[in-house]
Amino acid sequence: MDESSGLIKEIKKKVKELRSKGLNLYPSGFRRDITVGEVVNRFGKMDNNELERTTDIFTLAGRVMSIRDFGKAFFIHIKDGTGKLQAYIRKDRVGDEDFEIIELIDSGDHVGLTGQLFRTKTGELTLLANSLVLLSKSQRPLPEKYHGLIDVETRYRQRYLDLIVNDDVRHTFILRGRIIQTIREFLDKQGFIEVETPMMQSIPGGATARPFKTYHHALGMDLYLRVAPELYLKRLVVGGLEKIYELNRNFRNEGISTDHNPEFTMLEFYVAYATYEDLMDLTEKLFLYLLNKLFGRLTIKYQGNPIDFTTPWPRISLADSLKDIGGMPESVLSDSQALIDLARSKGVDVKDNEEIGRVLNKFFEYIVEPKLIQPTFIVDHPIEISPLSRRKDENSEIAERFELFIGGKEIANAFSELNDPDDQRQRFLKQASLRDAGEEEALFMDEDYLKALEYGLPPTAGEGIGIDRLVMILTDSLSIRDVILFPQMRKK
């Protein structure tokens, strides 16, 4: 905003005037004895007769959201972290000194109020003020009260304004906090230990994604922001931590979209002596716990579609989903040339010698994924797109893996972990050759991780859940930026 804006000049004038009265515009030490939310809870249902009998005097604080000036009286609305309450300020009640202050107050200012409750003619619960204190002067105008703040760029860059003005945004982020808290609660009850592993890694691993690179001066070495905690968590399982999780940020140097932010929050958890099938059961349990705790019901709406979390959820192999949901002819599934031709005819971008598993996966993302609105486990992925997964005993080209889809989005990815160090070495070598061929997302060879595997990783299953996307589903948000407080933006 332009500093010479007329509105700001007006406010600065008031600031000078208030200061010339010897008033501290930013005093400390004011204590409230109740919040707006508590007031509404306790007195919201009482009629005026009951309120008149309660002669309690309360001290409240909040931001002034609206002002209606009647000359010798004011109605204002204040808002604190728990809600909104009207206050009635009469000159004959607060006295001349306090009344001079209210005359100079703007919406956006924080005030402290003392008084008792009553109900106005129109029935609104209102604080009849005995006194008023300015707690913090706002020196910039708030967005308009009726339309709120709509401009998305301002909403993301100045999220605090968005939070002040748009209650639904506030509720989304409060719910996000509760979701994360409830997940921790569930995992805690299941006997998991929360651990923290490096965000800065000398060899980035655990996911096929391009990392951010940085440099440590004292050590004189390159470091990468982690794309996943996976390989460190599995080292811990080698070390005997049998049920662990990490819930924190990952960083991927990829495109930005409504489903992608360069830094995003991921839950990863590992269970020794379990399989990917056990994790499907556990995932269903987790969601039931979340839905019951947060909403008290199992059906929610996402972008107009009802989503029913009642278990069990369908478990469909990737190949079957291509046939049954994507409508792909069975004959094409095993014929790589026919598959590539079909892909091209549908506008799916594939290379000439692209491996069949990768083509199938691209097809899946194109024709099946958007249709998976109800919670669905897709299982048995091609091994070539699963370099850290255990092979199936009965078919070495298929991984013991599942992905969970809800609302047409991938929400979770899990597998029985590859614990054969020799097989893992071969997979790393394959990834290294892809990297040499120019694929920047391919995995790095990680000798240190292989060494850990050589000490013996017990049979283990692990899962990652994209928290931002989960929050999107549970808060009916269209863009990942609406569930991340400060989404990545270009410098202005």
Added chain:
RNA sequence: GGGCCGUUAGCUCAACUGGCAGAGCAACUGACUCUUAAUCAGUAGGUUCGGGGUUCGAUUCCCUGACGGCUCACCA
């Protein structure tokens, strides 16, 4: 990175084929001690995102840049 769309007062939005840049809210002055999108009377507020071009004249047309949204590609 490509395509499409957008950027006008503090906020939300108008402005026809290129012809004096406007409204509501907010602000300011005044009136009003039960209003609630308060009301009434008045006032002020603009680098029309930046730069260049075409034109007698550009918010409008053209070129270019910045930022944002959607989308495709990449990915989760």
